[in-house]
Amino acid sequence: MDDIDVEPVDRVGDEDDGLPRDVDAPEYVLYGGKGGVGKTTMAAATGLSSASSGVPTLVVSTDPAHSLSDTFGIDVPAEPAVVHEDVPLYAVEIDPDAAMEEGMFGADGDPLGGLGEMGEAMGGMPGMGGMADDAAEGMDDAPGSLLGGTMPGADEAAAMRQLLEYLDDPRFDRVVVDTAPTGHTLRLLQLPEIMNSMIGRVMTLRQRFSGMMDGIKGMFGGGEEEGDPSADLEELQARIERLRNVLRDPDRTDFRVVTIPEEMSVVESERLVARLDEFEIPVNTLVVNRVMERVSDVADVDPEWIVEPDPEHCEFCARRWDVQQAALRDATDLFRGRDVKRVPLLAKEVRGEAALRVVAACLA
Numbered sequence: 001m002d003d004i005d006v007e008p009v010d011r012v013g014d015e016d017d018g019l020p021r022d023v024d025a026p027e028y029v030l031y032g033g034k035g036g037v038g039k040t041t042m043a044a045a046t047g048l049s050s051a052s053s054g055v056p057t058l059v060v061s062t063d064p065a066h067s068l069s070d071t072f073g074i075d076v077p078a079e080p081a082v083v084h085e086d087v088p089l090y091a092v093e094i095d096p097d098a099a100m101e102e103g104m105f106g107a108d109g110d111p112l113g114g115l116g117e118m119g120e121a122m123g124g125m126p127g128m129g130g131m132a133d134d135a136a137e138g139m140d141d142a143p144g145s146l147l148g149g150t151m152p153g154a155d156e157a158a159a160m161r162q163l164l165e166y167l168d169d170p171r172f173d174r175v176v177v178d179t180a181p182t183g184h185t186l187r188l189l190q191l192p193e194i195m196n197s198m199i200g201r202v203m204t205l206r207q208r209f210s211g212m213m214d215g216i217k218g219m220f221g222g223g224e225e226e227g228d229p230s231a232d233l234e235e236l237q238a239r240i241e242r243l244r245n246v247l248r249d250p251d252r253t254d255f256r257v258v259t260i261p262e263e264m265s266v267v268e269s270e271r272l273v274a275r276l277d278e279f280e281i282p283v284n285t286l287v288v289n290r291v292m293e294r295v296s297d298v299a300d301v302d303p304e305w306i307v308e309p310d311p312e313h314c315e316f317c318a319r320r321w322d323v324q325q326a327a328l329r330d331a332t333d334l335f336r337g338r339d340v341k342r343v344p345l346l347a348k349e350v351r352g353e354a355a356l357r358v359v360a361a362c363l364a
Contacts (some may be wrong), residue, residue: 023050023364026252028167028175031287032276033258034268035181038289038343039063041350042258043178044071044091045359050174051089058090058172062163063180066093073352080166090172094162164239167246182272189247189279250282258287259331261324266331273335286335287363290345292317292324301358307347 029046031039040061047059058080061068068091069076072083078095166175179185247253255276259269273283292309295301311318332340343362350359 023053023055023174025050025174025176026250026254027173028177028246028253030177030179030253030255031258032179032185032255032272033182034265037258037260037265038287038350039258040067040071040178041356041359042256042287042289042343042363043176044068045356045363047089047091047174047176048084048087048353048356049360049364050176051084051087054088055173056088056090056171057174057176058092058166058169059176059178060091060163060166061093061178062185063178065180068093068178071351071356080169080172092166160243164243167243182268186272186275189276189281248280248282250284253282254284255281256285256287257283258289260290261288261292261327261331263323263327263330266327266334269331270334283338285339285341286331287341287343288328288331289343291328291342292321293342293344295344295346295358295362301361305346305348305355305358307345 023046025046029043031043031046033039040063043059043061047057050057059068061076066076072091074083076083076091076093078093078098080090080092083089083091163177166172247255257269257272257276259265269286276283292307294308295306309317309321311321328342341363343359346355346358348355350356
């Protein structure tokens, strides 16, 4: 693949004291969960801690509603950029619109391998549009129209293509992914199976119509088609298979589910883990965020970040304490055998390097 230009931007901050130097994580770390539970915070903190240990690390946001820039306190661009001048930390927010314009093969590629052009040609001839529709019958599981038009779900497909590029980039020894909320993430993870099925059918259609299209082009003076268009589809199949293998390898990938200590959030996390199990994607870590406990009980941090819960004298605190303790018990039972990490509710907004250092210390 072509090298991705990496341009420096303003650094995250001036300090890196207190960061854990040995991050217990494989090559690829994906943070998932419902919206608003703190996935971006965990991804940014893990990326900063990883880079501070000397590992070239890329933090990727696939969420269409990006918040990575807000968390780092800088403008994160749509291409990998240096976000810290003292450690090898990079970040990127995937632009879904730009990614869709480039398609599955990049700026010069045809996401349908030329089939869209075939559909337009057939649809424009008397009686041929129906044949194209008949040929596509049974392909409803594909993420969109295969004979022209915009593919629904193309934003996830394009995000998958860019994610593949970043996972393959030799400059990054670790890639940390801030995924979109649960529904978007599951659609992204379904794409390898859907695209494999679609590609097989596209190749069948190519074989079925190639002779006829050659005849049509000959009638109208069309030249010979350059190269083998099926080669693009075969390359895509190989890349999809590689992504699937990487995501299923527990030695290379850890999908970390982020939740908060509330019953509904824990239940949704349980459903997400069950779906990930169906995809054979390993979930080794559950992160429970915003727990009412003293930060000093979890990590050695500056007292300014500490919130002292007082359930004995504060009725609101007492009620929230009961809700959280019940949710924590459920989470511990449901995710027994997995590493359950707790990140306390902090006294200040988690934004910028100082806050991320605190979160990284809690995750460690």
